[in-house]
Amino acid sequence: MQLDFLDALLKPSTGIHSISETAVMIGQSKLPLLCVRNKRAKRYIIRLLPERVLRVTIPRGGSRKEALHFVSKNSAWVEKQFLSMRLQDSFLPNDKSQAVETVLFRGRRVLARSVSEDESLAGFANQLDRSFSVTGSSLRDAVETMLHRLAKVELPETTFRLAKVHGFYPGRVTIRSQKTRWGSCSSTGAISLNWRLIQVPAFVRDYVILHELVHLHHLDHSTRFWERLAKTCPNLNAAEAWLKLHGNRIC
Ligand SMILES: [Zn+2]
Structure with a gap:
């Protein structure tokens, strides 16, 4: 991939189009806005979560209105984070021969890999940070069975x-x-x-x-x-x- 292409992709160009109480629009993409209060926070903090939700931490004495203003002031940063996250997504392996699939878990895309040995439920839940392994002939069925068990x-x-x-x-x-x-x-x-x-x-x-x-x-x-x-x-x-x-x- 050429660097100038990367630069173009990462450069804040379109800007945030609108900010509402519940979401931020970046071009055609809508990011839900989650406001959380934290009495120990010293200032407003924005984080783009892996599940593509923009989280704003409101410090003690802060308000939702100020939080929205803070997002708007930092819109270039938000857009850059969003674009680089989209870029990472496009690099997820999509090779069927390796029996790898991505699956949504706790709001994040994680990789599922087929293995021959059974995994305990606890082991499964713990390794689901970035990737996990399942047994079974159909990878998707095996993943769903495991997620269903965990859900129960x-x-x-x-x-x-x-x-x-x-x-x-x-x-x-x-x-x-x-x-x-x-x-x-x-x-x-x-x-x-x-x-x-x-x-x-x-x-x-x-x-x-x-x-x-x-x-x-x-x-x-x-x-x-x-x-x-x-x-x-x-x-x-x-x-x-x-x-x-x-x-x-x-x-
Ligand atoms: Zn109802």
Whole structure:
């Protein structure tokens, strides 16, 4: 690859087109904006997360409005980070003969490799930082089976943890392979979650779980439901934006 091509790709040229409460537009690409408060932070901090979410840390005494202003002041940096991340993505191996595939895990693209020996569930979860290995004749089936197993352990745990924090009392939590739903809540208080929540970033997973937990008190999508959810889940808008962007083609 020629260097001048790289330079052209990395040079902030188009600039950020718009910044809203929930997203930043860079050209045609939309980055969900996640604001997190951190009392120990001394200043505003922007980070482009591997799951393509722009996270802004708001320090003690800071505001969302100032956070947006900070993003706007640093728009050239954000765009450069975004473009270099896209460039790295294009270098992911795509060689079918090596039985390597990329899969979304906790909101990041990781590599899956086929191996002959079985891996324990713990080993699988731990090595999923950049790559992991699975057994089986069909790599994608093997990866999905493993992710499904991991989801059955992790998602109920997360649900009961969040329920405790926010004062909800769910009944049974089951993990399913729903085609079109992320989750559901029955009138008896049973919660069903889609195993694919193991693939989305943590803040999106928590949003879906909190959505179902709030249904324990409001079994509808009334104004009161959304008000309660907004109080319980400050990242509601960013999570909705992420799901809108990736929700239908998660794999
Ligand atoms: Zn709902």
